[in-house]
Amino acid sequence: MRILISIILTIFIGFNIAKADIKVVTTYPYIASIVKEIVKNKATVESLAEGNLDPHFIVPKPSLVVKLRNADLIIINGAGLEIGWLLPLINQASNPKINPSSSGFLDLSQFVNLIQKPETVSRSMGDVHPEGNPHFHLDPYNIPVIADVITNKLCRLDVSNCKFYESNNTDFKERWKKKLKEWNEKLSILKGKKVVGYHKLFDYFIERYNLNLIGTLEPLPGIPPNAKHTENLINIAKSQGLDYIFQDVYHSQKPAKFLAEKTGVRMIILPHDVGSIPEVKDIFGLFDEIVRRLTQ
Amino acid sequence: MKKLFFAGLLCITFTASASDDIQQLKEELKKQQEIINQLQEKVKELQKQQEITEETKQKLNQLHQSQIDKLLSNPFSQAKFVPDISLIMDFSYVSRNLTDVTYKAVNIPGFNHGLFHSHGGNSEAPYNAERGFNFNYSELYISQAVDPYFDLVGIFHLGEGSFEIDEGYFRTKSLPFNLQLKGGKFYSKFGRLNEQHHHVWDFVDAPLIYRAVFGEHNLLEKGAQLTWLAPTPFYLMFGVEVFQGDNENNFNRNGFLVPNTNPINTTPTDYLKISDTKKPNLYTFFIKPSFDIGNLSILGGFSYAEGKTRIDHLEDETPHALTGTTKIYGLDLTVRYSIDSYRYITWQSEYIHRNFDGVRYGYDNANNLITSFLDKKQAGFYSQLVYKFDQRWRVGARYDLINKNDVFVNNTDSNQPDNLYKYSFMIDFLPSEFSRIRLQYNCDRSLFLDGERKPNNEIILQFNMAIGAHGAHGF
Numbered sequence: 001m002r003i004l005i006s007i008i009l010t011i012f013i014g015f016n017i018a019k020a021d022i023k024v025v026t027t028y029p030y031i032a033s034i035v036k037e038i039v040k041n042k043a044t045v046e047s048l049a050e051g052n053l054d055p056h057f058i059v060p061k062p063s064l065v066v067k068l069r070n071a072d073l074i075i076i077n078g079a080g081l082e083i084g085w086l087l088p089l090i091n092q093a094s095n096p097k098i099n100p101s102s103s104g105f106l107d108l109s110q111f112v113n114l115i116q117k118p119e120t121v122s123r124s125m126g127d128v129h130p131e132g133n134p135h136f137h138l139d140p141y142n143i144p145v146i147a148d149v150i151t152n153k154l155c156r157l158d159v160s161n162c163k164f165y166e167s168n169n170t171d172f173k174e175r176w177k178k179k180l181k182e183w184n185e186k187l188s189i190l191k192g193k194k195v196v197g198y199h200k201l202f203d204y205f206i207e208r209y210n211l212n213l214i215g216t217l218e219p220l221p222g223i224p225p226n227a228k229h230t231e232n233l234i235n236i237a238k239s240q241g242l243d244y245i246f247q248d249v250y251h252s253q254k255p256a257k258f259l260a261e262k263t264g265v266r267m268i269i270l271p272h273d274v275g276s277i278p279e280v281k282d283i284f285g286l287f288d289e290i291v292r293r294l295t296q
Numbered sequence: 297m298k299k300l301f302f303a304g305l306l307c308i309t310f311t312a313s314a315s316d317d318i319q320q321l322k323e324e325l326k327k328q329q330e331i332i333n334q335l336q337e338k339v340k341e342l343q344k345q346q347e348i349t350e351e352t353k354q355k356l357n358q359l360h361q362s363q364i365d366k367l368l369s370n371p372f373s374q375a376k377f378v379p380d381i382s383l384i385m386d387f388s389y390v391s392r393n394l395t396d397v398t399y400k401a402v403n404i405p406g407f408n409h410g411l412f413h414s415h416g417g418n419s420e421a422p423y424n425a426e427r428g429f430n431f432n433y434s435e436l437y438i439s440q441a442v443d444p445y446f447d448l449v450g451i452f453h454l455g456e457g458s459f460e461i462d463e464g465y466f467r468t469k470s471l472p473f474n475l476q477l478k479g480g481k482f483y484s485k486f487g488r489l490n491e492q493h494h495h496v497w498d499f500v501d502a503p504l505i506y507r508a509v510f511g512e513h514n515l516l517e518k519g520a521q522l523t524w525l526a527p528t529p530f531y532l533m534f535g536v537e538v539f540q541g542d543n544e545n546n547f548n549r550n551g552f553l554v555p556n557t558n559p560i561n562t563t564p565t566d567y568l569k570i571s572d573t574k575k576p577n578l579y580t581f582f583i584k585p586s587f588d589i590g591n592l593s594i595l596g597g598f599s600y601a602e603g604k605t606r607i608d609h610l611e612d613e614t615p616h617a618l619t620g621t622t623k624i625y626g627l628d629l630t631v632r633y634s635i636d637s638y639r640y641i642t643w644q645s646e647y648i649h650r651n652f653d654g655v656r657y658g659y660d661n662a663n664n665l666i667t668s669f670l671d672k673k674q675a676g677f678y679s680q681l682v683y684k685f686d687q688r689w690r691v692g693a694r695y696d697l698i699n700k701n702d703v704f705v706n707n708t709d710s711n712q713p714d715n716l717y718k719y720s721f722m723i724d725f726l727p728s729e730f731s732r733i734r735l736q737y738n739c740d741r742s743l744f745l746d747g748e749r750k751p752n753n754e755i756i757l758q759f760n761m762a763i764g765a766h767g768a769h770g771f
Binding site: 053054057060061062063065066069083084085087088089091092093094095096123126127135204222224235 | 470530
């Protein structure tokens with residue numbers, strides 16, 4: 001028993017020699033990328049989910065509990081996107097700093113105008129989010145808002161580095177503004193173009209650049225495509241016209257390819273998060289790549 | 297005021313255009329007059345509207361004053377604090393070669409007196425007990441944060457004729473050093489499957505070794521649990537539990553009186569008093585390490601449970617009782633390979649070893665009390681492979697084996713069968729995250745009746761559905 005206690009103590013001391021940096025954990029890589037722009041080397045930043053997977057279905061592996069165990073701040077997307085996986089991890093981590101009611105918990109969806117908020121909800125409508133569409137980070141205009149919120153939170157948690165965070169944020173937003181101008185110019189050709197997506201994933205982007213979503217391959221959110229629904233879509237596409245088929249990186253490409261074949265419209269695989277494809281290394285890269293793929 | 301303003305405006309216009317042609321001036325004047333007329337009309341209109349609003353206001357005021365007694369408010373409503381509530385139901389259709397009478401009579405030799413046997417008097421049937429349709433349960437989950445310090449969870453098991461508190465516990469949220477305390481009635485964290493609820497199991501039924509060692513309810517106890525997440529770079533959880541020792545197959549805690557002659561056939565004249573155990577009676581300990589290698593997640597576990605045994609079967613057809621100590625060891629390993637967001641392969645195995653050391657009280661043919669030393673060393677395992685090959689489809693196979701069944705009475709081997717095995721195959725369809733339809737085939741060779749093996753082949757079609765606000769499941 002004594003040996004056991006001493007082993008445990010050694011492990012405890014060995015790994016717990018206090019680190020001065022605060023530790024930020026984010027649910028998705030895009031949030032981690034924004035945080036990195038703000039904290040640079042003054043904090044450690046880790047994402048729980050990987051960018052190439054369906055953000056709704058992250059496996060709550062015990063290894064993720066380890067990341068939360070000594071986190072000072074958890075930043076989540078919110079609006080129900082983490083509903084299927086995050087809470088068991090927080091419960092297991094037994095870290096009072098990141099409980100949903102604590103100061104080390106930040107829900108970004110609270111600070112963004114959400115679209116498609118349903119008046120009523122029922123599970124018979126599929127996997128609807130009562131809070132609205134949670135994929136708001138795909139509107140590039142929401143990114144500076146998110147950066148401001150994160151900076152604000154970091155300033156409260158780590159007062160000594162606040163000035164540093166604020167100047168990094170200003171610098172980030174300046175660079176973002178320049179990029180926005182470039183993207184807006186390139187994307188102006190998209191106005192009024194008709195789109196079919198797999199899931200309601202790119203809706204914020206579609207709304208921002210005045211595209212027109214005429215349907216999704218999923219008959220209802222979270223329900224896989226079926227032949228009858230796809231047939232319907234083909235008819236709509238043929239009668240209304242269709243310009244793009246947006247495909248995400250994690251769903252099966254079969255239904256989109258089928259639609260492309262039947263309508264002669266190009267299927268474009270779009271990254272939705274940092275790390276979803278190897279080319280997308282940070283939040284700038286995410287939109288650079290989306291723009292590149294849509295305009296080439 | 298407004299008119300004065302317009303007059304002023306007119307003045308300015310007039311002086312400004314004084315030097316201009318008179319004709320032009322007249323025209324200008326005409327235009328201005330028109331504008332003034334229009335504005336005056338507008339002002340009149342506005343005044344009218346103002347009057348109407350005033351009138352309405354007055355009317356409303358009178359209304360409010362006369363109805364003030366009738367106006368109701370609900371200042372103590374707490375409707376927004378409704379906890380998360382969900383309901384889960386399980387139905388099945390069973391086709392089995394053993395008749396219901398035989399299925400009720402069979403037992404796993406050396407382990408228990410049949411799947412239906414109960415020691416407390418409330419003999420609840422196991423799930424999928426009858427051929428044909430079964431309504432297995434309806435389970436009500438209610439949970440919410442109590443305050444910043446505790447969560448409270450209640451899980452109520454509603455059978456056709458029963459209402460049971462399946463689990464009811466609190467859990468701390470703000471202990472330091474990654475400690476967590478749980479108290480109430482709950483499933484022990486012993487092993488891998490024990491803590492999980494029926495609706496998240498990969499198969500319709502519990503593995504053979506679980507049913508043999510723990511009975512139909514697994515290790516469900518009243519007590520407290522303390523877990524600690526060690527500050528290691530990989531997942532390492534330690535935990536201890538202290539329980540009353542409710543498990544009827546292994547522990548119990550209340551003493552009893554052993555009659556000196558067979559109580560069924562004779563009237564006993566004297567009793568041997570067996571005292572209660574110390575309470576709480578059951579202690580468990582577990583370590584669970586986990587780490588990832590790429591897309592491969594590995595979770596292991598070592599568990600240990602120890603408690604005193606008080607098993608009272610003195611009212612049975614063949615009256616007997618046990619006292620002693622039971623120690624249970626468990627080893628588990630789960631390996632999950634994630635192919636993508638929707639597909640994975642998991643391999644899960646558990647090995648459980650039970651050691652009982654104590655005394656058996658029974659009666660001979662002459663109805664006299666016989667006290668014998670009883671020593672049981674029993675062990676078995678299950679190993680299962682589940683493949684989710686599509687967003688909505690999974691297949692799985694499980695192999696169960698009890699390969700150690702040494703029961704020594706007064707140091708003499710009672711030669712219990714030690715090759716009890718079972719094969720199971722399942723396929724399930726998940727229309728959504730909230731519904732499951734599963735078909736399972738069992739080839740069960742673990743059941744005996746009067747010393748003779750009764751092969752049991754069964755097909756079970758299961759429907760499991762959930763409504764309401766049901767929290768996410770862990771790994």
